[in-house]
Amino acid sequence: MGSPLLLAWQLDRSGVEGLNGVAVGDIDSYMDLRGSKLTRSSLKSTAERLRSLLRYLHRTARVAADLSPHIISPRLYAYEGVPSILERDQITAVLASTSMDATAAGLRDHAILQLLATYGLRAGEVRNMRIEDIDWRAEVVRVRHSKTQAYTLLPLMEPVGEAILTYLRSGRPATDAREIFIRTRAPFRKLDKLYSLVRRRLRDAGVKPLGKCGPHIFRHARATELLRAAVPKKVIGDLLGHRSTGSADPYLKLATEDLRAVALDVPGTEVLA
Template identity: 30%
Template structure:
């Protein structure tokens, strides 16, 4: 109820007369249920009322006519300086209006914004889920490429030619790393395979797509020395909620070599305190139990006991501001990047995967076999793990093939 946050009677009367008045009690309860703070809720109540006053002046006679373009126009109004608000006030006003629109959508007062995908892409995504078991993040990556392809070549696949596909792939790959270019090629190949399966383009087009030169194990793994990892961990202040969360995240990356998506996907039920282990469901979507090192367990207990917001939901790591939703893989990588930068360590790269390489390199130096490291990293193929042999000179001597001293005559 608004009355729980706005105590002045005249202010409540003005709010009730605003275009948002009918919806403010529900909006207030919606914010409270998502653990927003008292001051934030009060600020967003007034922001919603101001947004609706602006909307009515600008031709929106009712809530039902509001859409995403209304928010965009309101943001421009706040940014042009004529609103009379300081920068932080403009930010709060827009955030409050955006939250109000989200509440209206979720409560069915205004239509939900739905992303309309091209029909061919929709069918392609469905086919990839059913016949390839591809995860949603990969489908999103492929979808961006497919959308560009449809924009460039049209929506009639029977008219595609080998030259057009090659030109598209080369144009989309130009300036990217081999890895990014490989994603483009993989997306186009998968899309053409789908079209061939439905007899919507000639079978021969599959062979027209150029390959990206990827020499297996051609590079060296990038890694951090143990002393640098400790400096990065020390850059997180565990007495603060953000520092406690970030330190626990980084320890999972550094000690267990988890991927960013593994950390983001952790749920409270994945932590087995009785047996000192945790369950990880990686890209293969197969659950694996890994041992929980002591310092990892201590950091998790500290975060869960002192810093994690007490909200419904079973995500282990949450964002530090309301509505306290679970972090996503991108935020885990950003956490790693910020910690590296704070520490002053000159790292060969930034992001979560650097810690995975560092963990594998450390295990190899401690004497673990490539098979054991592959099991910890959950590699399907030992060849994927073999790249780490390059950082161990003694192991290289064991696997190198002697050069023949003489050649027998024919």
């Protein structure tokens, strides 16, 4: 989006001929304008796209000088952002609150939240889950991981199975769609997204997490719980459908207090009287 917006911005300011006279000051003004509305990560992406645009404009003789070296983007560090999570008592509160809603939407949302909280699934993995992915006799649920395109067979935990079964029997509308979770209003098709659903249920339960409050917050919580329980990162990665074991590294930050609790005293650091 950065490149088209710059062109539109400059043309609006200076007309068709304005592109010829674009200068470093124009770029600075534009980046200052965009920077106030973007995260550091988005600003870095915008800067990279603008560099490409300015190199192209110079190469095609549309501007006299190559201005791309003048664009400074923020430096990003690996795992600099700590994911938002829910603590176990907050998850319990959300599940309890939603279980009190006996409407079709309530039954559906409770089953979805059980899946998110128990397995740490991605939103797309829940939305795309099909009726045939539940093997009731073997008590197994098949998860299609949206990023790796692999399948994982997970034990169908009792609270999850009960919630899904209740929804299928009493909340799911009659439809030919094979996806489990369906809109409550016509046209009866699979859900488009889960963000607003999760945010509403958190609000209704009086849970106000720091940071984002979409479905991924349950995934973060599950990963952190497993790390705190000393589950190997390879096992966590297999459960959550990670492409690499390094994908679990950001969650290590969330267990800081746990790591401090097992820290060893370093010899020679005693405070002298």
